[in-house]
Amino acid sequence: MFRTLQLCSRILVRKQSMPIPVQLSANFVTALKGVDVSDPKYTMDQVRSEIIQHLGLERGYHPIPKSREHLLKYTPKPEDLPARAMQDSFTSALLPLSTDLRLQDNYVSHLGNVRMGRLMEDLDAFAVWVCHQHIKVPNLPANVDLPYTFVTILVDKITFSNLTTDVKEDIRISGHVSWVGRSSMEIVVWLEQKYQGVYKKITRALFLMAARNATNTGAAPVNPITPATEEEKQILSGGEARKKRRQLIQAQSIFKVEPNDFEQSLMYDIYKRTTHTNTMELNKRWLPSNARWMSEWSTVTTIPSFPDNRNAHNTVFGGFLMRLALENSWTAAYLYCGTRPKLTHICDISFEKPVPVTSFIKLTSYIVYTEMNYVQIMTVADVLDTSGGQVTTNLFYSTYKANDSVHAILPRSYHETMWYIQGRRKFKYALGLE
Template identity: 85%
Template sequence: MIRVLQKGTHVLLRQQLSARPALLSANFATALKGQDAPPPIYTMNEVLTEIMQRLGLERGYCPIPKSREHLLKYTPKAEDLPARAMQDSYTSALLPLSTDLELQDNYVSHLGNVRMGRLMEDMDAFAVWVAHQHIKVPTLPANVNLPYTFVTILVDKVTFSDLITDVKQDIRISGHMSWVGRSSMEIVVWLEQKHHDVYKKITRALFLMGARNATNTGPAPVNPIAPATEEEKQILSGGEERKKRRQMIQAQSIFKVEPNDFEQSLMYDIYKRTTHTNTMELNKRLLPSNARWMSEWSTVTTIPCFPEHRNAHNTVFGGFLMRLGLESSWTAAFLYCGTRPKLMHICDISFEKPVPVTSFIKLTSYVVYTELNYLQIMTVIDVLDTSGGGSGQVTTNVFYSTYKSNETVHQILPRSYHETMWYIQGRRKFKYSMGLE
């Protein structure tokens, strides 16, 4: 979901979006293969500003957002939306790190690399920009703002290359629509950075976005996809398969169905390894050598939200939650390894509930699975109930991320049945992200 700009350098917006040169099929196919793509048109700051203008949003914080109910009557019917090719939505934007010193300060790590959490935040915003390129409403009057709201449902299949990022080199963000349903959209977004005058891949991610009406009170239809090339047909077909796989994985979640036969054997093996053979000491748990208890290796952070983290509806911008979750998981992995870990994959980021901008957010990152020199981290984001001194909390997001250490790490082991379920789920996510299942 798009964030509301609070600060940044003033930029000269391009006045004629329609004057953008059409992307040829050959260029589109080349871009999909991760090779050279046409030069970016916008900076990310321009993208964010343009999205605000299209939606009719204004700068400045207001506790009660400006009403968009007058736009509901312009919500199109599905049959009024023309089919679009994937290349219609293909677009790029630039993070001009080589020339913008203020931007460098916001993105730099203490080693001079680029903070991955910041990049995930930008990718989420950019996915909304791709949605804007895809949506075409012929019945919408020229002077009326776009009667849509776009929300992030899921982020999946984020795989990071071995490229060592440099905060003084420009980064290009590119993406296009890869599949659509009635009101849902799968958008592929990838990052590249200049390295010896050639853009090289940092990562690629799949965003599942939901199209909602202007007041975010119901779904809104989106344009169907009519593939223009063989490449687009293959991508669209793959989107259908990914949808089915997501549904299957969700249906088979360890939190919904019992473990399979192999996993039950694995659970029994853990029990045998951590239980004393002396029947007089069954209540005692044994920790094998080179192992650690899961309950003793988690990090907890609680932070307040502020208006700078908001979107158009005064709920927390999804990209900000992604940044918090990623940086929390990295902290947990670093403390567990004792050395700086490498982020390898993010296999699942779910967005269950909106987070009010007045919230206190609690982030808990657990080491839920280890294998050789890999760690699987589960990060849970809860919103704390502060009304009347209450201490309740509601889970709004769950992230799974995979890290790699230079050395073999201690094995993590569950101590309770509850933790054993986390262990099994973490193992599943690890195998999925590594392409092993």
């Protein structure tokens, strides 16, 4: 099984350089200077209602949604869109957990904390709301709905603080546009919860959103950004650097190019650790003490989706997929560690294909890398059909921390070794080590 691995370990490839991660400004976890950071005027329920109203969508579920083709003629040209400042898109919303008992029931974990998966749903919806704040079409008639569709492309490096959440305290969600392309927007969103009367950070996330036309059949232009302050200039410059880094990481993916020199040495080390030195037993694999085979540690969940899992365009809501993946990965980490792990990072979420609202969704969480007391998990979301077909639509990477050291995870096949290498890269990136 590892003959290919032995051959590959001898191949000389150029060293792939990984640049130092571009860090966010400290202001990302508070707010831009000069913007109002008081309690928001909208709740998240109201934000969702406002999005539906802006887009002119019908309320209630309709298997064939209302046509928006008449809005295509209102798709603006790039030159018709005025420049915007970052502070123009800044907005906040509230989860009134302190007063809404129904909301508490939906968000509570069995320990009384807030379910992180529920917050992932809110982050995704709120990123769309920030897009609505940024887009300004001066030539759009007052009685015409917004001729846009906003789609989540990826979520990059969500980090979590050490704050222990409380389901009986309000949570504030804030964010703004931090960079724009021709038809894409980088959105920074952060969550804070009241602790002894003061808002404390829970997490911060970066969303890359695509602006599409009213029928989601083509790209739509977005307003450019003209920084209003020196602070905004720095954030915009960082956004351009983060774009280049994302492109480099995608180009250097282990699924596209060969491992670098160090990684090939690492592969050979795994081979040596898991193969007897006796030449008569080269076809057998050996598991070292305090180690586990990757193939034996995965968690699988298959569920049907329903209309209440849909977004504004009758496909499965990206935030719902994020919640499913996070909760599935947490289950895998808990079972592997044997104790409750702490979620520390979600380093990468990619949205490859839309998921029909009638889909069967299969989520598989693999333990792909471990180091000391950290566990790196890759969660794959597949859409199944009744004929036996299976298509991967989403990929999620998350990092958990246990109280004590965990068993080492080891690959037993070549493709698992590629997962191991990719998992190691994601882990190092999440912790800012590469």
